[in-house]
Amino acid sequence: MTAFLAVVTRELRLSLRHSADTLAAVLFFLVVAALFPLAIGPAPETLGRVAPGIVWVCALLSALLPLDRLFGADFEDGSLDQLLLCGLPAAAVALAKALAHWLVTGIPLLITAAPLAIMLRLPDPALPWLLAGLLPGTMLLSLLGTASAAVVVGARRGSVLLPLLVLPLVTPVLIFGVAAADAASAGLSPRPDLLLLTALVAAALPLCPMAAGAGLRAAGE
Amino acid sequence: MLQAEGLAAFRGERLVLRDVAFSLAAGGALLLTGPNGSGKSTLLRLLAGLLRPAAGTLRWNGEDALADLPTHARRVGYVGHLDALKPGFTAAENLAFAARLSGGSVADALAGVGLEGLADLPGRMLSAGQRRRLALARLGLTRAPLWLLDEPTLGLDDRSVGRFGGLMEAHRAGGGLVVAATHLPLPLGRAAELSLG
Numbered sequence: 001m002t003a004f005l006a007v008v009t010r011e012l013r014l015s016l017r018h019s020a021d022t023l024a025a026v027l028f029f030l031v032v033a034a035l036f037p038l039a040i041g042p043a044p045e046t047l048g049r050v051a052p053g054i055v056w057v058c059a060l061l062s063a064l065l066p067l068d069r070l071f072g073a074d075f076e077d078g079s080l081d082q083l084l085l086c087g088l089p090a091a092a093v094a095l096a097k098a099l100a101h102w103l104v105t106g107i108p109l110l111i112t113a114a115p116l117a118i119m120l121r122l123p124d125p126a127l128p129w130l131l132a133g134l135l136p137g138t139m140l141l142s143l144l145g146t147a148s149a150a151v152v153v154g155a156r157r158g159s160v161l162l163p164l165l166v167l168p169l170v171t172p173v174l175i176f177g178v179a180a181a182d183a184a185s186a187g188l189s190p191r192p193d194l195l196l197l198t199a200l201v202a203a204a205l206p207l208c209p210m211a212a213g214a215g216l217r218a219a220g221e
Numbered sequence: 222m223l224q225a226e227g228l229a230a231f232r233g234e235r236l237v238l239r240d241v242a243f244s245l246a247a248g249g250a251l252l253l254t255g256p257n258g259s260g261k262s263t264l265l266r267l268l269a270g271l272l273r274p275a276a277g278t279l280r281w282n283g284e285d286a287l288a289d290l291p292t293h294a295r296r297v298g299y300v301g302h303l304d305a306l307k308p309g310f311t312a313a314e315n316l317a318f319a320a321r322l323s324g325g326s327v328a329d330a331l332a333g334v335g336l337e338g339l340a341d342l343p344g345r346m347l348s349a350g351q352r353r354r355l356a357l358a359r360l361g362l363t364r365a366p367l368w369l370l371d372e373p374t375l376g377l378d379d380r381s382v383g384r385f386g387g388l389m390e391a392h393r394a395g396g397g398l399v400v401a402a403t404h405l406p407l408p409l410g411r412a413a414e415l416s417l418g
Contacts, residue, residue, distance in 0.1 A: 086318075088294075
């Protein structure tokens with residue numbers, strides 16, 4: 001447990017030191033989402049209809065930004081070897097990395113999503129459900145992203161490969177997340193979609209770190 | 222304490238190590254020599270558990286050392302050819318992770334390599350030799366009995382090499398093992414030599 005917390009603390013301290021990288025994801029999220037009203041016009045009914053989709057797709061792309069450096073920097077300077085030798089199984093190192101990614105990227109995206117959705121004229125009753133979907137959604141992005149980042153670490157052109165690997169994996173997350181918010185706007189129950197998202201978290205929580213751990217071990221070789 | 226039998230390892234498609242065998246008792250040291258590309262670094266990574274052997278066994282006190290990698294990792298202090306330092310972290314912060322794992326004192330570890338005055342200097346301001354000394358300071362923090370060193374004294378001045386020799390002697394006096402790959406003369410007394418390639 002000490003070692004796990006040590007890895008998380010180290011990651012948080014690193015992101016604090018490189019705060020520009022941390023802020024970049026949130027700013028990217030804000031700027032890209034703000035382009036949509038300019039592109040499709042400010043009509044409230046049109047915007048409100050597509051708002052959940054815009055927020056979700058932008059959140060997904062923003063969460064991708066820091067993934068490239070998640071293991072890449074540690075791989076290049078030799079820190080990855082030290083992490084693998086900290087006495088934790090490789091899967092636990094990956095889980096600590098995923099947790100740090102969620103704390104540093106997922107939570108800020110979740111917080112930024114609220115004002116963004118209001119700006120995009122999302123109907124009021126749908127807002128809490130959009131955020132309720134983003135909570136497990138951002139966790140899934142961190143878990144699936146960490147697994148994919150661990151698989152491509154050390155690969156040539158890994159940063160190009162990474163989105164191609166992550167984006168197909170997160171399509172179910174996107175579908176259920178947007179469906180929850182859409183159901184709430186239409187006056188239907190968003191509960192089934194949220195339950196499916198939570199079930200995905202329950203499945204990804206053990207599976208993704210295991211896959212990531214195998215990827216990290218392979219990168220070390 | 223540490224026994225290797227018939228170890229072999231691949232690097233990509235190439236078999237770089239074959240039939241490597243040695244035995245080290247407590248306090249022992251092994252010097253790996255050989256031309257570039259003879260597999261010295263590969264053997265160190267293999268001993269650290271970072272690389273799976275293609276054949277052969279590694280035993281620690283008679284048990285298969287690589288069967289449980291996290292347990293083996295706690296036995297290992299590894300300094301690779303990369304320094305594993307973050308340019309944005311100060312010298313002290315770079316050691317914080319290792320200190321947290323072992324419960325050791327960062328100040329003592331820095332003093333052990335003569336960097337006590339530079340604790341607050343960012344990693345990017347350190348010279349190549351100072352970075353190497355900081356990487357070696359990590360060894361002073363671990364309580365790992367097996368030190369695996371890849372060119373540990375590369376870029377160090379004579380005084381630092383002497384100081385590091387003292388660290389290795391103290392480690393061995395406490396029953397620790399040292400396996401080092403180097404082309405430079407290393408202040409390592411009574412060391413067995415294993416010539417590769």
